[in-house]
Amino acid sequence: MKIRIAALPIACALALMSVGAHGAINDKKAAEILTKGGCMACHTVDKKLVGPSFKEVAKKHKGDKKAPAGIAKKVRQGSSGAYGQIPMPPNPTSKINDADLKAVVDWVLSK
Numbered sequence: 640m641k642i643r644i645a646a647l648p649i650a651c652a653l654a655l656m657s658v659g660a661h662g663a664i665n666d667k668k669a670a671e672i673l674t675k676g677g678c679m680a681c682h683t684v685d686k687k688l689v690g691p692s693f694k695e696v697a698k699k700h701k702g703d704k705k706a707p708a709g710i711a712k713k714v715r716q717g718s719s720g721a722y723g724q725i726p727m728p729p730n731p732t733s734k735i736n737d738a739d740l741k742a743v744v745d746w747v748l749s750k
């Protein structure tokens with residue numbers, strides 16, 4: 640019994656990770672994560688606000704297979720100078736967890 644309970648969170652984490660790996664979240668799920676994370680205060684899909692539109696981000700990294708890891712790191716730690724003068728502040732795990740961040744980056748790159 641104990642083992643089964645302990646295995647549950649691992650199974651959930653694996654399920655979430657595989658969702659991220661395939662970029663399989665839909666627009667509704669992405670909007671949920673982005674709203675919860677406070678990202679929508681600065682970003683939209685197709686218009687530049689404070690930060691670049693997600694379409695612009697996708698265009699910039701098109702064809703770069705290593706992009707997702709680098710982008711996730713920038714969102715987590717903050718970024719400046721890539722799109723303009725305004726920096727993106729760091730986004731801690733209390734705003735967006737690792738699995739959600741990975742899934743959202745894949746979703747952004749599919750735009």
Ligand code: HEC
Pocket residue numbers: 673676677678679680681682689690691696699709710713714718719720721722723724725726727728730734735743744747
């Ligand atoms: C206070 C405004 C602000 C918030 C909040 C914010 N961003 Fe940003 N974001 C920016 C700015 C400004 C840039 C451009 C930074 C640069 O030029 O390097 C950016 C850049 C990005 C990029 C492109 C990174 C790259 O390497 O190409 C992604 C993806 C992104 N943000 C996603 C997110 C996500 C996901 C969240 C929520 C967890 C978020 N942002 C929250 C302002 C914000």
